[in-house]
Amino acid sequence: DTAVSQTPKYLVTQMGNDKSIKCEQNLGHDTMYWYKQDSKKFLKIMFSYNNKELIINETVPNRFSPKSPDKAHLNLHINSLELGDSAVYFCASSQTTYGYTFGSGTRLTVV
Amino acid sequence: ELKVEQNPLFLSMQEGKNYTIYCNYSTTSDRLYWYRQDPGKSLESLFVLLSNGAVKQEGRLMASLDTKARLSTLHITAAVHDLSATYFCAVGHIESFGAGTRLTVKP
Numbered sequence: 001d002t003a004v005s006q007t008p009k010y011l012v013t014q015m016g017n018d019k020s021i022k023c024e025q026n027l028g029h030d031t032m033y034w035y036k037q038d039s040k041k042f043l044k045i046m047f048s049y050n051n052k053e054l055i056i057n058e059t060v061p062n063r064f065s066p067k068s069p070d071k072a073h074l075n076l077h078i079n080s081l082e083l084g085d086s087a088v089y090f091c092a093s094s095q096t097t098y099g100y101t102f103g104s105g106t107r108l109t110v111v
Numbered sequence: 112e113l114k115v116e117q118n119p120l121f122l123s124m125q126e127g128k129n130y131t132i133y134c135n136y137s138t139t140s141d142r143l144y145w146y147r148q149d150p151g152k153s154l155e156s157l158f159v160l161l162s163n164g165a166v167k168q169e170g171r172l173m174a175s176l177d178t179k180a181r182l183s184t185l186h187i188t189a190a191v192h193d194l195s196a197t198y199f200c201a202v203g204h205i206e207s208f209g210a211g212t213r214l215t216v217k218p
Binding site for chain 1 (some may be wrong): 134144148152153154155156170178197199201205206207208210211
């Protein structure tokens with residue numbers, strides 16, 4: 001059983017398109033996150049949700065919108081994709097200060 | 112804003128040698144994490160350090176935390192090729208990651 005699963009694993013799309021990445025965790029964790037890892041491997045938090053409420057919203061373009069239908073899911077929707085959005089996006093979840101668990105990542109390529 | 116600095120960013124070492132990766136952070140934090148990432152893979156949790164003076168060891172890796180100095184170290188003992196990966200430290204509620212240390216262990 002995968003603890004934090006993301007779909008799709010790979011996503012290639014054209015500029016201007018809208019796409020979504022889905023994330024589900026079966027760990028019963030209360031907090032979920034989205035991170036972006038760029039080509040230089042820098043990891044930056046984008047969003048954090050705790051019990052379906054947004055608690056961190058770093059400075060990301062408003063083309064990115066997280067949606068959490070329940071505490072086990074945190075999806076990321078991206079409008080009007082740009083070349084600079086190409087990166088690997090990781091979902092993660094946590095319950096306390098222990099055990100942050102990351103998903104396998106979604107490699108987004110915008111052409 | 113919490114800043115996290117790792118050094119070195121690139122480390123090439125021979126098997127059997129010892130080395131230390133450093134992680135400095137800019138403001139007080141009560142928790143620090145070390146992760147490993149293999150190429151094209153996700154992040155694997157290595158250590159969670161929650162108190163000043165905490166030391167944890169797993170195999171050839173040992174992590175320590177000095178909250179007064181705002182410094183954590185990841186010490187590698189007698190490196191083997193399987194340890195080749197990128198190692199990240201993260202501070203706070205993992206909002207802030209270091210840039211990562213790309214470790215290559217050569218025969």
